[in-house]
Amino acid sequence: MSIGTESPAMAGRPVLILGGTGEARALAELLVEAGVPVVSSLAGRVSAPRLPVGEVRIGGFGGIDGLAGYLRESGVRAVVDATHPFARVISGNAASACGAAGVPLLRLERPGWSQAPGAEHWHWVDGHDAAAEATARLGRRPLLTVGRQSLDRFTGPLANVPAVVRVVDPPEHPLPEPWQVLRARGPYTEAGERELMESHGIDVLVTKDSGGALTWPKMAVATAADIPVVVVRRPGPPSSVTVVDTAAEAVEWAATA
Ligand code: NAP
Helix, strand or coil: CCCCCCCCCCCCCCEEEECCCHHHHHHHHHHHHCCCCEEEEECCCCCCCCCCCCEEEECCCCHHHHHHHHHHHHCCCEEEECCCCCCHHHHHHHHHHHHHHCCCEEEECCCCCCCCCCHHHCEEECCHHHHHHHHHHHCCCEEEECCHHHHHHCCCCCCCCCCEEEECCCCCCCCCCCCEEEECCCCCCHHHHHHHHHHHCCCEEEEECCCCCCCCHHHHHHHHCCCCEEEECCCCCCCCCEEECCHHHHHHHHHHC
């Protein structure tokens, strides 16, 4: 693929990809393949992140002002916010900082699961506190797949419940005594998810509406087995930002940004 429409003034100036997702890595690959320089930015939360191709920087920018300063100094031509659908602080910061620095911004966000098979049977909730309450009501052996940073919202309502918690990196805070922690990183398979749920006697699955294929198998398995599924709705991107849902569309946008 080549990007033939970029202006001479833009040639050589990088596209900043706010990353930490598979979509961000796919976009970096497509842009590098097209000869567009990229800088991928990672928060630095995960101990051994999967790195995209091209240049990578790691760590926060220091809020809106820090990011706006970075954009001015680095000569970034455009920003694609390809962060996780639940990483709302950085998305809000990107919208404000790009506005302040006069840099075009696009949001790349994979579609959620609200239209997926079985979605009408799931328990959709607004936020982790509501998810914790629903979980306590629906089962005795939950599988929590909400990410390490959200676990403290579940510790109160599920303090005496033998929850199974799946995380990439170890939790930062002590968890209730009956909880069991499993360390794993996707992609997952339906066979593996079925084995996990059966062997642990899981009777309720808890997840965010992350969307995408990598973590979909747990949804398919729970739905097929009539295991209740609690899904935290997405917070939604900043309203002012154009959103696309594939890396290929983001490449098209970057060609003219
Ligand atoms: P967040 O709450 O939206 O952001 C908190 C702070 O982390 C931001 O203010 C920023 O610090 C820094 N940050 C976040 N993403 C960054 C990036 N790509 N590059 C540089 N700094 C970044 O984010 P979060 O929910 O903690 O997620 C952190 C990262 O993990 C994101 O990049 C996201 O794509 C990835 N991730 C998140 C989830 C999730 O469920 N939240 C799941 C999978 C992957 P400064 O203000 O100092 O700039």
